[in-house]
Amino acid sequence: MSKRVAITGNEALAEAMRQINPDVVAAYPITPATEIVQIFADSVSNGRVDTEFVTVESEHSAMSATIGASAAGARAMTATSSQGLALMWEMLYIAAGLRLPIVAPIVNRALSAPINIHCDHSDTMGARDSGWIQIYSEDAQEAYDNLIQAIRISEHPDVLLPTMVTMDGFIVSHGMGNAELLADDVVQKFIGEYEPEHYLLDVENPITVGALDFADWYFEHRRQLADAHSKVQDVVLQVAKEFKEISGREYKLFDAYRLDDAEYAIVVINSAAGTAKTVVDELREKGLKVGLLKIRLFRPFPHKEIAEALSGKKAVAVLDRADSLSLMGGPLYIDLRAAMYDSPGSRVPMVNYIYGLGGRDVNLEQIAGVYDDLMEIAKTGKITQPVTYLGVRE
Amino acid sequence: MAELLEIRWHGRGGQGAKTAAILMGEAVSASGKYIQAFPEYGPERMGAPVLAFNRISDEPIRLHCQVANPAIVVVLDATLIGKADVTAGVPEDGLYIINTNLSPSEMREQLGLTGGKVYTLDATQISMETIGRPIPNTPMMGALIRTSGLLTIDEFIANTRDRLEAKFRPDIVEKNIQAIERAYQEVQGEE
Numbered sequence: 008m009s010k011r012v013a014i015t016g017n018e019a020l021a022e023a024m025r026q027i028n029p030d031v032v033a034a035y036p037i038t039p040a041t042e043i044v045q046i047f048a049d050s051v052s053n054g055r056v057d058t059e060f061v062t063v064e065s066e067h068s069a070m071s072a073t074i075g076a077s078a079a080g081a082r083a084m085t086a087t088s089s090q091g092l093a094l095m096w097e098m099l100y101i102a103a104g105l106r107l108p109i110v111a112p113i114v115n116r117a118l119s120a121p122i123n124i125h126c127d128h129s130d131t132m133g134a135r136d137s138g139w140i141q142i143y144s145e146d147a148q149e150a151y152d153n154l155i156q157a158i159r160i161s162e163h164p165d166v167l168l169p170t171m172v173t174m175d176g177f178i179v180s181h182g183m184g185n186a187e188l189l190a191d192d193v194v195q196k197f198i199g200e201y202e203p204e205h206y207l208l209d210v211e212n213p214i215t216v217g218a219l220d221f222a223d224w225y226f227e228h229r230r231q232l233a234d235a236h237s238k239v240q241d242v243v244l245q246v247a248k249e250f251k252e253i254s255g256r257e258y259k260l261f262d263a264y265r266l267d268d269a270e271y272a273i274v275v276i277n278s279a280a281g282t283a284k285t286v287v288d289e290l291r292e293k294g295l296k297v298g299l300l301k302i303r304l305f306r307p308f309p310h311k312e313i314a315e316a317l318s319g320k321k322a323v324a325v326l327d328r329a330d331s332l333s334l335m336g337g338p339l340y341i342d343l344r345a346a347m348y349d350s351p352g353s354r355v356p357m358v359n360y361i362y363g364l365g366g367r368d369v370n371l372e373q374i375a376g377v378y379d380d381l382m383e384i385a386k387t388g389k390i391t392q393p394v395t396y397l398g399v400r401e
Numbered sequence: 402m403a404e405l406l407e408i409r410w411h412g413r414g415g416q417g418a419k420t421a422a423i424l425m426g427e428a429v430s431a432s433g434k435y436i437q438a439f440p441e442y443g444p445e446r447m448g449a450p451v452l453a454f455n456r457i458s459d460e461p462i463r464l465h466c467q468v469a470n471p472a473i474v475v476v477l478d479a480t481l482i483g484k485a486d487v488t489a490g491v492p493e494d495g496l497y498i499i500n501t502n503l504s505p506s507e508m509r510e511q512l513g514l515t516g517g518k519v520y521t522l523d524a525t526q527i528s529m530e531t532i533g534r535p536i537p538n539t540p541m542m543g544a545l546i547r548t549s550g551l552l553t554i555d556e557f558i559a560n561t562r563d564r565l566e567a568k569f570r571p572d573i574v575e576k577n578i579q580a581i582e583r584a585y586q587e588v589q590g591e592e
Contacts, residue, residue: 146463175465177442178439178465182437182465183436185435185461281465282464282465282466285464366442370466
């Protein structure tokens with residue numbers, strides 16, 4: 008039976024990791040993800056899990072050890088944030104290239120400089136082309152649910168890719184809210200035993216991992232990586248369907264909130280979506296046709312489905328909690344504009360708001376202001392400013 | 402959204418504002434309501450002004466922005482008044498609970514309030530006499546329970562006792578419970 012508890016995002020993910028009971032966890036602490044591993048380490052020392060816990064001297068080593076364990080045939084996990092993820096960089100690509108189904112919670116935090124420990128999405132957005140599946144989460148409930156589903160998604164024989172499950176640093180990781188947790192045996196039954204087909208410790212069937220792969224085959228293997236990503240959407244939906252049966256909670260590729268008949272839509276990732284849904288409800292009370300699309304699966308990007316959901320809207324605003332410095336807007340906006348390029352019907356006017364860098368609060372009035380801007384764009388047919396920095400001192 | 406109650410805790414680093422918000426959140430959650438409890442993360446220095454917040458609702462809470470218009474303000478340290486803006490954003494009918502040896506009417510004058518309700522409690526004195534250390538957060542929770550009617554004192558104590566027992570020795574737990582009970586009795590409202 009599910010039970011509703013008061014819990015922080017970090018506590019919820021540490022609890023999910025305890026219930027997953029991975030074979031190996033290798034980690035190095037970094038704010039704001041530290042607590043996940045710290046609480047999980049308690050479970051290790053108290054014998055509540057069977058995990059081999061490897062303390063390492065850096066995040067680069069954490070990811071390296073996780074890769075080694077996964078290649079050996081273990082269900083292996085780690086967790087990190089920000090600079091920690093940045094230090095894992097070269098190993099992220101190796102985890103994906105070796106097709107290792109590692110699952111890692113990443114607690115979103117800004118990158119230095121200047122030094123900042125608070126939330127934005129610069130860290131995971133920078134890792135978007137690493138070959139990892141990326142699943143974003145609005146609150147502790149979604150992070151918990153997504154982490155459990157990620158095990159099944161990553162380990163699916165059609166997929167075999169690493170997955171990062173993200174949530175917003177401090178806002179969700181350290182903020183206490185409510186979540187319904189599943190029973191241990193329900194989680195165990197849902198994720199099942201991990202039975203890799205090829206692994207290093209299978210001494211009867213020796214394999215080579217990480218071989219040199221020049222111009223003769225490298226291209227084919229990288230092409231296979233894209234092919235694996237093309238299988239992810241179906242698996243995500245199948246796993247979500249099964250997850251609903253054990254939890255009652257429904258997940259899709261993205262969350263369409265009052266979007267169907269909406270004329271003006273905001274597209275947003277993670278915790279700010281909760282605040283924006285409240286604005287949607289308030290404006291709907293006034294009879295305004297507004298809606299919201301919250302990204303869940305960002306890599307691979309469900310571009311056709313998202314373009315279809317947004318086609319025919321009078322105006323769309325994309326909210327990015329990271330900048331790309333292309334001067335064309337944030338990473339989500341750039342992807343969405345590309346996705347919408349081939350969408351049927353007339354071109355939907357789209358604008359971008361970069362917000363919340365380094366933990367800057369985004370409030371109800373600011374989001375209501377974005378909807379005002381969209382209505383003005385639809386009325387005048389003019390976009391005066393494609394990219395706006397929302398809530399910054401200019 | 403259904404009725405949403407927001408609470409802002411003002412304290413100084415080390416006085417337990419964050420812990421109070423979390424214990425209050427957990428106790429209210431156990432009663433079946435939805436909650437949030439979170440601090441404002443700044444430099445975490447002993448003695449520096451800090452903020453913590455609660456949201457409470459009968460419906461799931463989706464907001465993830467800062468609390469701007471709290472209906473209840475709890476001040477753990479009266480020396481913050483005049484330095485931290487404890488009345489900022491508070492509606493006209495807001496409720497203030499302040500740790501001070503002054504009377505509610507004296508405190509009202511200091512704050513320059515015309516409306517709302519002001520309650521005072523010498524929580525530092527109570528914590529010295531019960532716990533033996535100046536930790537005003539525990540008694541201030543008792544005062545909040547009395548003045549807000551969020552929970553019955555028995556519900557609150559039962560839940561908080563469980564939480565404290567997970568962390569502290571039995572004698573420390575009892576002293577904290579005493580502090581909550583005394584505060585519940587001694588908090589002063591206006592005539």
